[in-house]
Amino acid sequence: MPLILRLIAWLIAFYRHWLSGRGPLRDVRCSFAPHESCSAFGMRMTHDAPSARAAIGRIARRIRRCRDACLITDGHALSWSELHDRTPAEIVEQMRMDGEGAPAIEQMLHVRRDVAVWRADVDSLHACDEMLASARATGPTTAPRLCAEPAIRSRTHRRLAVLGVIAAVAIAAVFVLPWIGGMTLGLVATAGTLSARTAWERTRRFDLHRTWAARRRS
Numbered sequence: 001m002p003l004i005l006r007l008i009a010w011l012i013a014f015y016r017h018w019l020s021g022r023g024p025l026r027d028v029r030c031s032f033a034p035h036e037s038c039s040a041f042g043m044r045m046t047h048d049a050p051s052a053r054a055a056i057g058r059i060a061r062r063i064r065r066c067r068d069a070c071l072i073t074d075g076h077a078l079s080w081s082e083l084h085d086r087t088p089a090e091i092v093e094q095m096r097m098d099g100e101g102a103p104a105i106e107q108m109l110h111v112r113r114d115v116a117v118w119r120a121d122v123d124s125l126h127a128c129d130e131m132l133a134s135a136r137a138t139g140p141t142t143a144p145r146l147c148a149e150p151a152i153r154s155r156t157h158r159r160l161a162v163l164g165v166i167a168a169v170a171i172a173a174v175f176v177l178p179w180i181g182g183m184t185l186g187l188v189a190t191a192g193t194l195s196a197r198t199a200w201e202r203t204r205r206f207d208l209h210r211t212w213a214a215r216r217r218s
Contacts, residue, residue: 002052008059009046012039023162027155031069031145035103038066048099058098065095065104067198069111070145072152072206077213079149079206084115088127106135111144149206156199163192 001009016039021028030037036044042059049055068083083091091112095105113128115121167188173181 001046004052005046005049005055008052008055009043012042012046015039031066032104032107035107036101038062041100041104045099061094061098062100065108069108070147071111071114072147072149072202074149074206074210077206077210078115078118079202079209080111080115081202081205084112088112088116088124088131092131102135106132107144109135114144152202153199156195159195160192163188163195167192 020039030039032038032041038059041062045055045058045062049058064081065083068081072079088109091108092105095108109128109132113125113132116124116128167185170181170185170188174185175181
């Protein structure tokens, strides 16, 4: 196994043992549980992917799909990620190319079906029903997750606050342990940027879908 894949496998194992379900991540739950979680998928890709680049790409797309499998609501409107603007066939094709198992594909189809129902998209609804009818997933499929928009916003604020504290500590550590402090600061800056960008995109789409829902009700 290449060194980079060994490092990824070690990081995943460290996350599963020490970080998952703890601290700022205590409220984080994989959308694909109880089947193959994102960490389990990532560990499998370190062995099954044809190259380190392919493994990293597949893991990154799986993490995005974990977010995409969560629908956001405030009790009046439903919001979804841009993935579900694509056709069910396109979603399934990409997931199969990435080595996703039948349970994960079926899970995503259920989410896409809910979006089709909300949008009154008859063609996508029929396509999802046909694919689900022919699915061969083992075991029951978890119902699509509905995430409360205020709770997501609150968790994002807490996560950014924690990252801010870690960044302050890292800045102080730069003067004592430059290499470790600098690396930590870089990682925190990257994580903070990605979190802020995700929050902004989620808010933008939720506002768009909420406006669309209000117009539909009027």
